[in-house]
Amino acid sequence: MNNGFVILLDSFVRENGFVKFQIDSYNDFITRRIPKVLSEIKEIKPDVSEIGDIKLKLGDFKIGEPTIKEADGSVRPILPAEARIRNLTYAAPMYVEITPVINKQVGEPVVVNFGDMPVMVKSKICPLSQMSRQQLIEAGEDPDDPGGYFIVNGTERILVLVEEIAPNRIITTKVGTGSITEIARIHSEKDGYVQRHLLERKLDGTITISFANITRLPIGTLLKALGLETDKDIITAISQDEEVQEEFYINLYETEAVNKEEGLDEIGRFLRIPQKENRIDRAAKIVDRYLLPHLGQESSDRLSKALFLAKAIEKLIKLHLGKIEEDDLDHYSNKRLRLSGDLLEILLRSILLGKWGLITRVTYNYQKLTKRGRLPPLQSIIESNVLSNQLVSALAIGSWVGGRTGVSQRLERGSYIKTISHMRNVLSPLTSTQEHFEARELHPTHFGKLCTSETPEGATIGLRKYLAIMAEVTRGLQEKELKPIAELIKR
Numbered sequence: 001m002n003n004g005f006v007i008l009l010d011s012f013v014r015e016n017g018f019v020k021f022q023i024d025s026y027n028d029f030i031t032r033r034i035p036k037v038l039s040e041i042k043e044i045k046p047d048v049s050e051i052g053d054i055k056l057k058l059g060d061f062k063i064g065e066p067t068i069k070e071a072d073g074s075v076r077p078i079l080p081a082e083a084r085i086r087n088l089t090y091a092a093p094m095y096v097e098i099t100p101v102i103n104k105q106v107g108e109p110v111v112v113n114f115g116d117m118p119v120m121v122k123s124k125i126c127p128l129s130q131m132s133r134q135q136l137i138e139a140g141e142d143p144d145d146p147g148g149y150f151i152v153n154g155t156e157r158i159l160v161l162v163e164e165i166a167p168n169r170i171i172t173t174k175v176g177t178g179s180i181t182e183i184a185r186i187h188s189e190k191d192g193y194v195q196r197h198l199l200e201r202k203l204d205g206t207i208t209i210s211f212a213n214i215t216r217l218p219i220g221t222l223l224k225a226l227g228l229e230t231d232k233d234i235i236t237a238i239s240q241d242e243e244v245q246e247e248f249y250i251n252l253y254e255t256e257a258v259n260k261e262e263g264l265d266e267i268g269r270f271l272r273i274p275q276k277e278n279r280i281d282r283a284a285k286i287v288d289r290y291l292l293p294h295l296g297q298e299s300s301d302r303l304s305k306a307l308f309l310a311k312a313i314e315k316l317i318k319l320h321l322g323k324i325e326e327d328d329l330d331h332y333s334n335k336r337l338r339l340s341g342d343l344l345e346i347l348l349r350s351i352l353l354g355k356w357g358l359i360t361r362v363t364y365n366y367q368k369l370t371k372r373g374r375l376p377p378l379q380s381i382i383e384s385n386v387l388s389n390q391l392v393s394a395l396a397i398g399s400w401v402g403g404r405t406g407v408s409q410r411l412e413r414g415s416y417i418k419t420i421s422h423m424r425n426v427l428s429p430l431t432s433t434q435e436h437f438e439a440r441e442l443h444p445t446h447f448g449k450l451c452t453s454e455t456p457e458g459a460t461i462g463l464r465k466y467l468a469i470m471a472e473v474t475r476g477l478q479e480k481e482l483k484p485i486a487e488l489i490k491r
Contacts, residue, residue: 008470009469017146018420018423019148019420019424021339021472021473022120022159022423025340025341026120026341027124028341029340029341029345030063030124033341033344034117035061037345040191041058041352041359042057043056043058044058044359044363046363046367047363047367048367053103054366056098056366056378057098058098059096060097061094061095061096062094063092063094063125064092064093064095065077066078066079066091066092066126067091068083068088077127078090079140079141080128081140083151084151084154084156086154088154089118089151089152090118091116091118091119091388091392092119093113093115093116093117094114094115094116094117095112095113095114096114098110098111098378100378110378110379112378112379113379113384114358114384115358115391116384116391118150118152118391118395120149120340121145121151126147128141128147146420146423149411149423150395153392155410156411156413157409158408158409158423159339159344159395159407159408160406160425160426161338161339161424161426162337162338162343162404162407163337163429163465164335164429165336166187166333167188167189168187170311170312171186171327171329171334172184172316172319172327173327174319179203180200180201180203182200182316182319182326183198183199183201184198184199184315186199186292186312188292189293189294190293190294190297191349192342192345192346193293193346195212195290195291195293197210199219199312200216201317201320205247205248206250207219207248207251209309212286212291213286214286217267217270218251220254221255221266221267222287222291223310224259224260224262224266225264225267225283225302226260226263226287226309228306229258229259231252234310237310238311238313239314239317241314244314244318244321248317264284265283267283267287268283292305292308292309295308329439330438330441330443331443332443332446333445337426343400346401347390347391347394347401350401351386351387351390351391352387358383358386361386362381362382365382369381394408396408404429406427409425424467424471425464426450426465428463430463439462439463440461440462448468449467449471450468450471451465451469
């Protein structure tokens with residue numbers, strides 16, 4: 001091996017490390033994302049008519065150091081080596097400040113433990129991250145161990161990198177079979193949830209959209225409902241190109257609506273909602289909540305959604321006219337990787353806000369205990385073990401939100417190289433039982449990002465990939481970081 005490359009690689013390991021992106025993502029999760037999820041919930045409102053109006057306001061969040069509760073009830077700090085030997089879960093307690101407001105009377109804030117979060121080894125809340133080489137050796141750790149994994153019931157487990165289509169962009173492709181000629185995909189992402197949209201252009205030139213529980217709704221109806229009330233508004237929003245405008249004209253005859261209310265009513269009738277008084281309201285809620293949520297979920301965001309869809313229609317028609325090339329789904333600019341922080345945020349949201357999530361249980365427990373004629377202490381109504389058990393279960397089994405499997409895997413410890421390689425594994429969501437020839441092939445944009453030779457033989461060839469030896473994963477920009485850039489562009 002070239003001596004210069006050895007020096008370069010050694011410097012890269014010392015300064016960056018092979019799994020720094022996973023540790024940084026986890027650190028971002030515990031410092032920014034968990035408080036963000038709690039601030040979005042804001043308050044819990046149990047319906048207890050016997051007492052009156054009750055609100056439980058969520059305040060500051062903090063996470064403790066990794067601890068273990070012994071059989072005698074004592075709680076003490078723990079290090080990874082002990083968790084491995086005793087088959088324990090290396091986790092830290094999470095606390096949130098809750099302020100009860102009863103009939104507009106603000107009570108004393110109480111700090112409540114709402115669950116234990118598995119701790120990533122060498123993350124900022126792990127004591128090992130502050131230790132010197134000598135201290136690591138004394139703590140029973142390999143000083144060259146990179147960290148970046150969890151210890152669940154004594155087993156070392158990692159969250160693999162998951163490859164997905166880039167969200168919030170319009171990706172158009174041609175279709176060779178059936179009555180559909182071209183399609184446009186939009187994966188709209190907000191707060192970890194992805195809402196898929198599909199625009200389809202038929203042989204006769206009509207365009208339909210499918211999203212949420214709406215299937216093949218004429219696009220003209222939706223644009224009218226979103227606020228583009230006249231035919232001229234729709235045509236000018238789509239394109240200034242006369243050829244593109246002419247291709248769209250047929251869609252104007254697919255709707256009978258002449259204003260927003262009639263557009264929403266038409267959507268309601270399309271969904272077979274019988275009562276007219278409920279029809280517009282239900283259609284408006286679906287459009288606001290599920291249509292392009294990344295652009296907002298208020299009625300004031302409808303016009304920006306209409307303009308975004310207009311640009312998607314223009315791209316679809318231009319592809320049909322041969323004015324642009326179809327998008328390459330395998331080009332790496334159209335892909336994004338989900339790291340440990342992204343995956344844990346999705347899991348935490350589902351546990352807190354799911355049908356039988358922690359928030360629902362808190363509401364139920366409050367109603368149950370107050371019916372006995374007393375106000376229960378806040379810690380007794382928050383079942384902290386529910387969140388802890390669900391987090392541990394997902395990490396131990398690997399089954400994730402949305403029916404995805406294999407997200408969490410047992411860390412390969414055959415050799416140091418195998419360990420590093422496993423922690424830089426990239427999984428494709430495509431099923432290995434189907435051909436997917438193009439997805440399995442090496443793409444020119446993989447150069448420098450993914451290893452061009454390391455992929456398994458057999459069914460998963462090309463679907464299971466590994467990061468190139470000195471590749472790093474950059475993090476996405478947050479909204480507050482995007483604003484100054486947007487302002488600079490407007491000048």
